[in-house]
Amino acid sequence: MKNIVVIGAGTMGNGIAHTFAQSGFAVSLVDVNQNSLDKAIQTITTNLDRIIAKGNLTEEEKAKTLANITTFTDLKEAAPNSDLIVEAATENLDLKLKIFTQIDELAPENCILATNTSSISITQIAAATKRPEKVIGMHFMNPVPIMKLVEIIKGYSTSKETFDEIFELSKTLGKVPTEVNDYPGFVANRILMPMINEAIETLYNGVAGVEEIDTVMKLGMAHPMGPLQLADFIGLDVCLAILNVMYDGFKNPKYAPNPLLVNMVMAGKKGVKSGEGFYDYSESKKAEKVSKMFLK
Template identity: 70%
Template sequence: MKTIAVIGAGTMGNGIAHTFAQHGFVVKLIDVSEKALDKAMNTIAHNLNRMAAKGTITSDIFAKTITNIITYTDLKDGVTGVDFVIEAATENLELKLSLFKQLNDLCPHNTIFATNTSSISITQIAAAVAHPERVIGMHFMNPVPLMPLVEVIKGYNTSEEVIQITLALAQKLEKNPVTVKDYPGFVANRILMPMINEAIETLYNQLAGVAEIDAVMKLGMSHPMGPLQLADFIGLDVCLSILNVMHDGFKNPKYAPCPLLVNMVNAKKLGVKSGEGFYDYSENKKGEKVAQQFSK
């Protein structure tokens, strides 16, 4: 398996494309937006430059990684001739179902379809294709080139052969794959998102400020990043989407998103991607905390 298609050129998609290309795979990176593809390639080049400057990759690997990635705006052209497709589009069920229905029509029945969803049911996504046994979850962590974990999620119908192929593929990327079952949030986000949500509740109830909450978790629990800063890096809209999936899936109020999180997403304060979240990432602020203005 030498050629991989990656659908979606956003943060996760370009990170997945970068990682496969760096490990010798030819990657067909697909997005409907030429602008998004250009941005993705610039991001990959920037990240490779940083790695080269630190001495973690050679100039030869840098050059080969870039040349291993081919961009496409047409889905049919992008998935032609590939055996493994990874969908990394926006965390939206209807969009994913639409993409998988198209993949079902465009690809041979033995093509493996992986989704990088962080919370949506693999079984539900697999229902969009004629052979659901070939659909699997492959949840990478951000930033993909650096984070060693890949959650491999088995849908209700996923075959053992597809699981083993996916595990072997992750290992070729020098990742540590962990197999988990298909329930809302899987394992990583089922544990992480309630913690982030509780940190937001703590801020909402004015027990402490942004920097103080993050300091407690970094200094007291040895977390490399505080939960509010981590939420900014994940994207507050993504956090809200995952919490909503778990809340709807389990019908348990403990997964209900904090009103502060809802308000911030409605206000388009999404974290790093929008330039402001719990911290201000504008050029003149460099990460100053700002979330108190949304407190109750």
């Protein structure tokens, strides 16, 4: 594999593009919004500068990484020469099915189609294509350039050849691939999201405040980040979408999203991305809040 297409220039998409590019792959980063692409390149540049500051990258390597990334607003221009397409769009089934129908028509016959979905059925996504044996899940963790884990999820029809190729490819990125079967939430979010939802339930019931809940989990359970802070970091809308997928998939009340989470998302309080969630991330409060959380 040489040519990688990443669809979606958001947090996950730009992190995936960064990781492939830094590993020497030619990356086409695609998004319908040019401003999102420009922001993604700026984010990647900033993150590379942070790596340089830690002594783990040279200016020459930074330049090569950025040179490996080309941006596109039209998938038709990026897809025809691809060896692997990684979809990293919003966690929305209808959108993903639409994207996979399109890339199936545009990509070469031997191209593998991967999705970074954190909960949606790989089998269902693959059914939107004429190559289900070449559809697979690559669930990267955020922030992608730093986190080692990649959940490699096989759909019902995913071939052994496709799985083996993506499993080995993940190792070349410096990641630790883990084989996972296709069930709602996979492993990471099937365990993580109920914990986050229970933390919200604890707040909703008035057992303790936001910082108190996070402090208990950080100091008592040795978590690097409290569950409510982590929810803000992931995006409350994303947490809600994942919980809904698991609730619909298992029909089990334990996966039903807490009403507080639902209301916060409806009110536009989505966490870091919107400037406010369980914590205030507005410019006037951001430095104060973040430093306080990390000093605890």
